[in-house]
Amino acid sequence: MENRSGFTILIADRNPNVRDLLKRELMSDGYRVIPAKDSREILKQVFSRTPLDLLILDPDLVTVGDTAIFEKLNNRIPRLPLVIHSFQSDRSQYPQDVKNVVFVEKEGNSIEHLKKVVAKMLKRNQEDSYN
Amino acid sequence: MFNLRTRIYSLLVAVVVVTLTGGFVMVWYTYRMEGLLNHIISENMETLYAAEGLEIALVNQKGFVSYYFLDGDPDWLRQLGEYRQIFKERLEKTKGLARTLHQKKAVSKIEEAYNRYITIKDQVISHYQRGERKAGASLHKEARNRFFGILDLCERYKRIHRKAIEQAKKKSLTQARNLRLVAGTAILVVIMLGVLLAFVLTKQILAPIRRLALEADRHEKPNETGNEVNILSRSVRGLIKDADHTQAALERSQETLLQAEKMASVGKLAAGMAHSIRNPLTSVKMRLFSLDRTLELSPAQQDDFEVISGEIRHIDTIVQNFLEFSRPPKLKTQKISPSEIVDLVLQLLHHRLESYNVTVTVERRQPLPEIQVDPEQLKEALINILENACEAMEGGGSIVIHEEKGFREPHGPVAVIQITDSGPGIQKPIQNKVFQPFFTSKEEGTGLGLSITSRIMESHGGSLELISESGKGATFVLTLPLEKI
Structure with a gap:
């Protein structure tokens, strides 16, 4: 297993069981994982001292009804890699064709694909920051 | 003031009454004229003819005594007797025909004068028979004067009847003039009432009907001629048909609307439900996947596991369909x-x-x-x-x-x-x-x-x-x- 201990990932999903599963899976891959249940907790983490490397977000959060969260995130950490983990049918509601934003369809078996995308994005982001 | 029906009925009744009255007056007048003519013919004319006959019978007596004086033939006296008889008969007839007191008086005056004349004449004859020609001739002169007096009386009597006939004629002419006046007035009144009726019919029935027909008729040519009532009834039938169609369409659209409203609320419900179900369902699917990676199961357990997975997939399809149905993509x-x-x-x-x-x-x-x-x-x-x-x-x-x-x-x-x-x-x-x-x-x-x-x-x-x-x-x-x- 690669050593990814340096990366901190914020997971935001309204469903605690989904959060727990993602946390377990990603932690088993060696990431540091912080769960967030709503946009308030996301913003709290974003504005805390802990540096974030990546955000996995299902925008269908309890307190998010609009795209304000994307603006706030972009204002605070413009280059934060963002994985939107949501349903295909809702995809059109979210930002598309934006750098550092990747959409992963939420499905029963999406966990493997999600892990690959996360690894790829972190790697690319790391390379970008070195250059 | 009055409603249309009252106005039309009164006008119709007036026209009929005036026309009938005119007709009755005419019929009555013809009877009256007939009666008048009958009266003139039967009374005055007959009397006139009788008077004329009397006069002729009198005139016929003239000359016989003179002839007797000249040749002494007693046949002249016989003939005179015959004419006297005729005169007497005619006088009786004329007497019988005299109606008024005036007429009767005139006739008796003639009779009186005649009797006197006969008496004198008979004296003249007896003078001649006795050969007293001179005395006879002088009396004969008086007799002649009396004769002319009777002739004049007869003439006067005739004049009375002629006058009566003239009066009857005048009366009938006056009546005819009056009748013409009445008939002319009746014709004028009927014409006026007819015009009024036509005016009321046109202005208050036909024109409104035509206008109504044109307004009601949206499909036919507006300048179409024909029976107004036919056009109107056609239009009204059309309107009724339209109303039926509209009613049917309305009912259909109401049904559709009701259905649509029902569907909209059901759709909203379905969307809300699907949205809520989808989240935990995905979590279940994720856990099943995770479980599947590590689980080692007996064939029966494996079967259970697959059925569970299959049914969850089915639920997922339903949820997806619900979502798509309630939120159709653009x-x-x-x-x-x-x-x-x-x-x-x-x-x-x-x-x-x-x-x-x-x-x-x-x-x-x-x-x-x-x-x-x-x-x-x-x-x-x-x-x-x-x-x-x-x-x-x-x-x-x-x-x-x-x-x-x-x-x-x-x-x-x-x-x-x-x-x-x-x-x-x-x-x-x-x-x-x-x-x-x-x-x-x-x-x-x-x-x-x-x-x-x-x-x-x-x-x-x-x-x-x-x-x-x-x-x-x-x-x-x-x-x-x-x-x-």
């Missing part, structure tokens, strides 16, 4: 031939069709023209229908896809895709229901497939129809307008 159209989409769908379903043991034939002379459609949605519509057909034909069968250009009301020129299967068909009682949401005849159906398909066609400005007879397969007709959507 059309992303592009110019493409529907034939191309048919080919693409057949490619996509190739394996599935094989597994159902279904063969598909495409009847196409040339590809359908390119039109603005959302390829993804049209694909979904075709897939829904093809999958339904496959599921309906247990143990396999055949599907014919027939493409053609055509003309359909109300779309105009259209592209038509007919999909016919060799399955058992759809029974008449449920043919209308198959397009209703949540209606399904399948064990694992959601009842939304055809409903979604129908809506996809409608959102393209087209339609989806079903033609089926039980036992003879089912044909779904997808119609897309060729002109822009």
Whole structure:
């Protein structure tokens, strides 16, 4: 297993069981994982001292009804890699064709694909920051 | 002041009364004239003739005594006696005809004078018979004077009757003039009443009827001539028909509206429910996947596990359909031939069709023209229908896809895709229901497939129809307008 201990990932999903599963899976891959249940907790983490490397977000959060969260995130950490983990049918509601934003369809078996995308994005982001 | 009916009836009654009165007056007058003439003829004329006869009989007595004086022939006296007899008869007749006192007096005056004259004349004759010619001649002169006196009396008596006749004539002329006056007045009154009646009929019945007919008649030529009542009744019939149609259309639209409202609320409910279910369901699916990676199960456990997974997939499909039904995606159209989409769908379903043991034939002379459609949605519509057909034909069968250009009301020129299967068909009682949401005849159906398909066609400005007879397969007709959507 690669050593990814340096990366901190914020997971935001309204469903605690989904959060727990993602946390377990990603932690088993060696990431540091912080769960967030709503946009308030996301913003709290974003504005805390802990540096974030990546955000996995299902925008269908309890307190998010609009795209304000994307603006706030972009204002605070413009280059934060963002994985939107949501349903295909809702995809059109979210930002598309934006750098550092990747959409992963939420499905029963999406966990493997999600892990690959996360690894790829972190790697690319790391390379970008070195250059 | 009075209502129209009263006015028309009074005018009609007036016209009839005046006309009848005029007629009765005329008839009465003819009788009256007849009576008058009869009176004149029977009384005055007869009396006049009698007086004339009397006069002639008198005149006829003249000369006989003179002839006797000249030749002494007693035959002259015999003849004189005859004429005296005639005069006497006529005098009696004239007496009998005299009606008024005046007339009677005149006649008796004549009789009196005559008697005296006869007496003198007889004396003259006896003088002559005795040969006293001189005494006879002088008396004869007096007799002659008396004779002229009687003649004058007769003449006067005649004049009385002539005068009476003149008066009767004058009276009848006056009456005729009066009658002419009455008849002329009646004619004038009838003309006036007739004009008034015509005016009332035209102004207050015919013109309003014509106006009403023109207003009510929206389809016919406005300058059409003809019976106003016919035009009006035709228009009213048309209006009644229109009203019936409108009523029927209204009822239909009310029904549709009610259905739409029901569907909207059901849709909202379904969307909310699907949205809520989807989240935990995905979590379950994720956990199942995770479990599947590590679990080592006995065959029976494996079977349970697969059934659970399968049923969860089914629930997921239902939820997806609910969501799609309640939140139809926006059309992303592009110019493409529907034939191309048919080919693409057949490619996509190739394996599935094989597994159902279904063969598909495409009847196409040339590809359908390119039109603005959302390829993804049209694909979904075709897939829904093809999958339904496959599921309906247990143990396999055949599907014919027939493409053609055509003309359909109300779309105009259209592209038509007919999909016919060799399955058992759809029974008449449920043919209308198959397009209703949540209606399904399948064990694992959601009842939304055809409903979604129908809506996809409608959102393209087209339609989806079903033609089926039980036992003879089912044909779904997808119609897309060729002109822009």
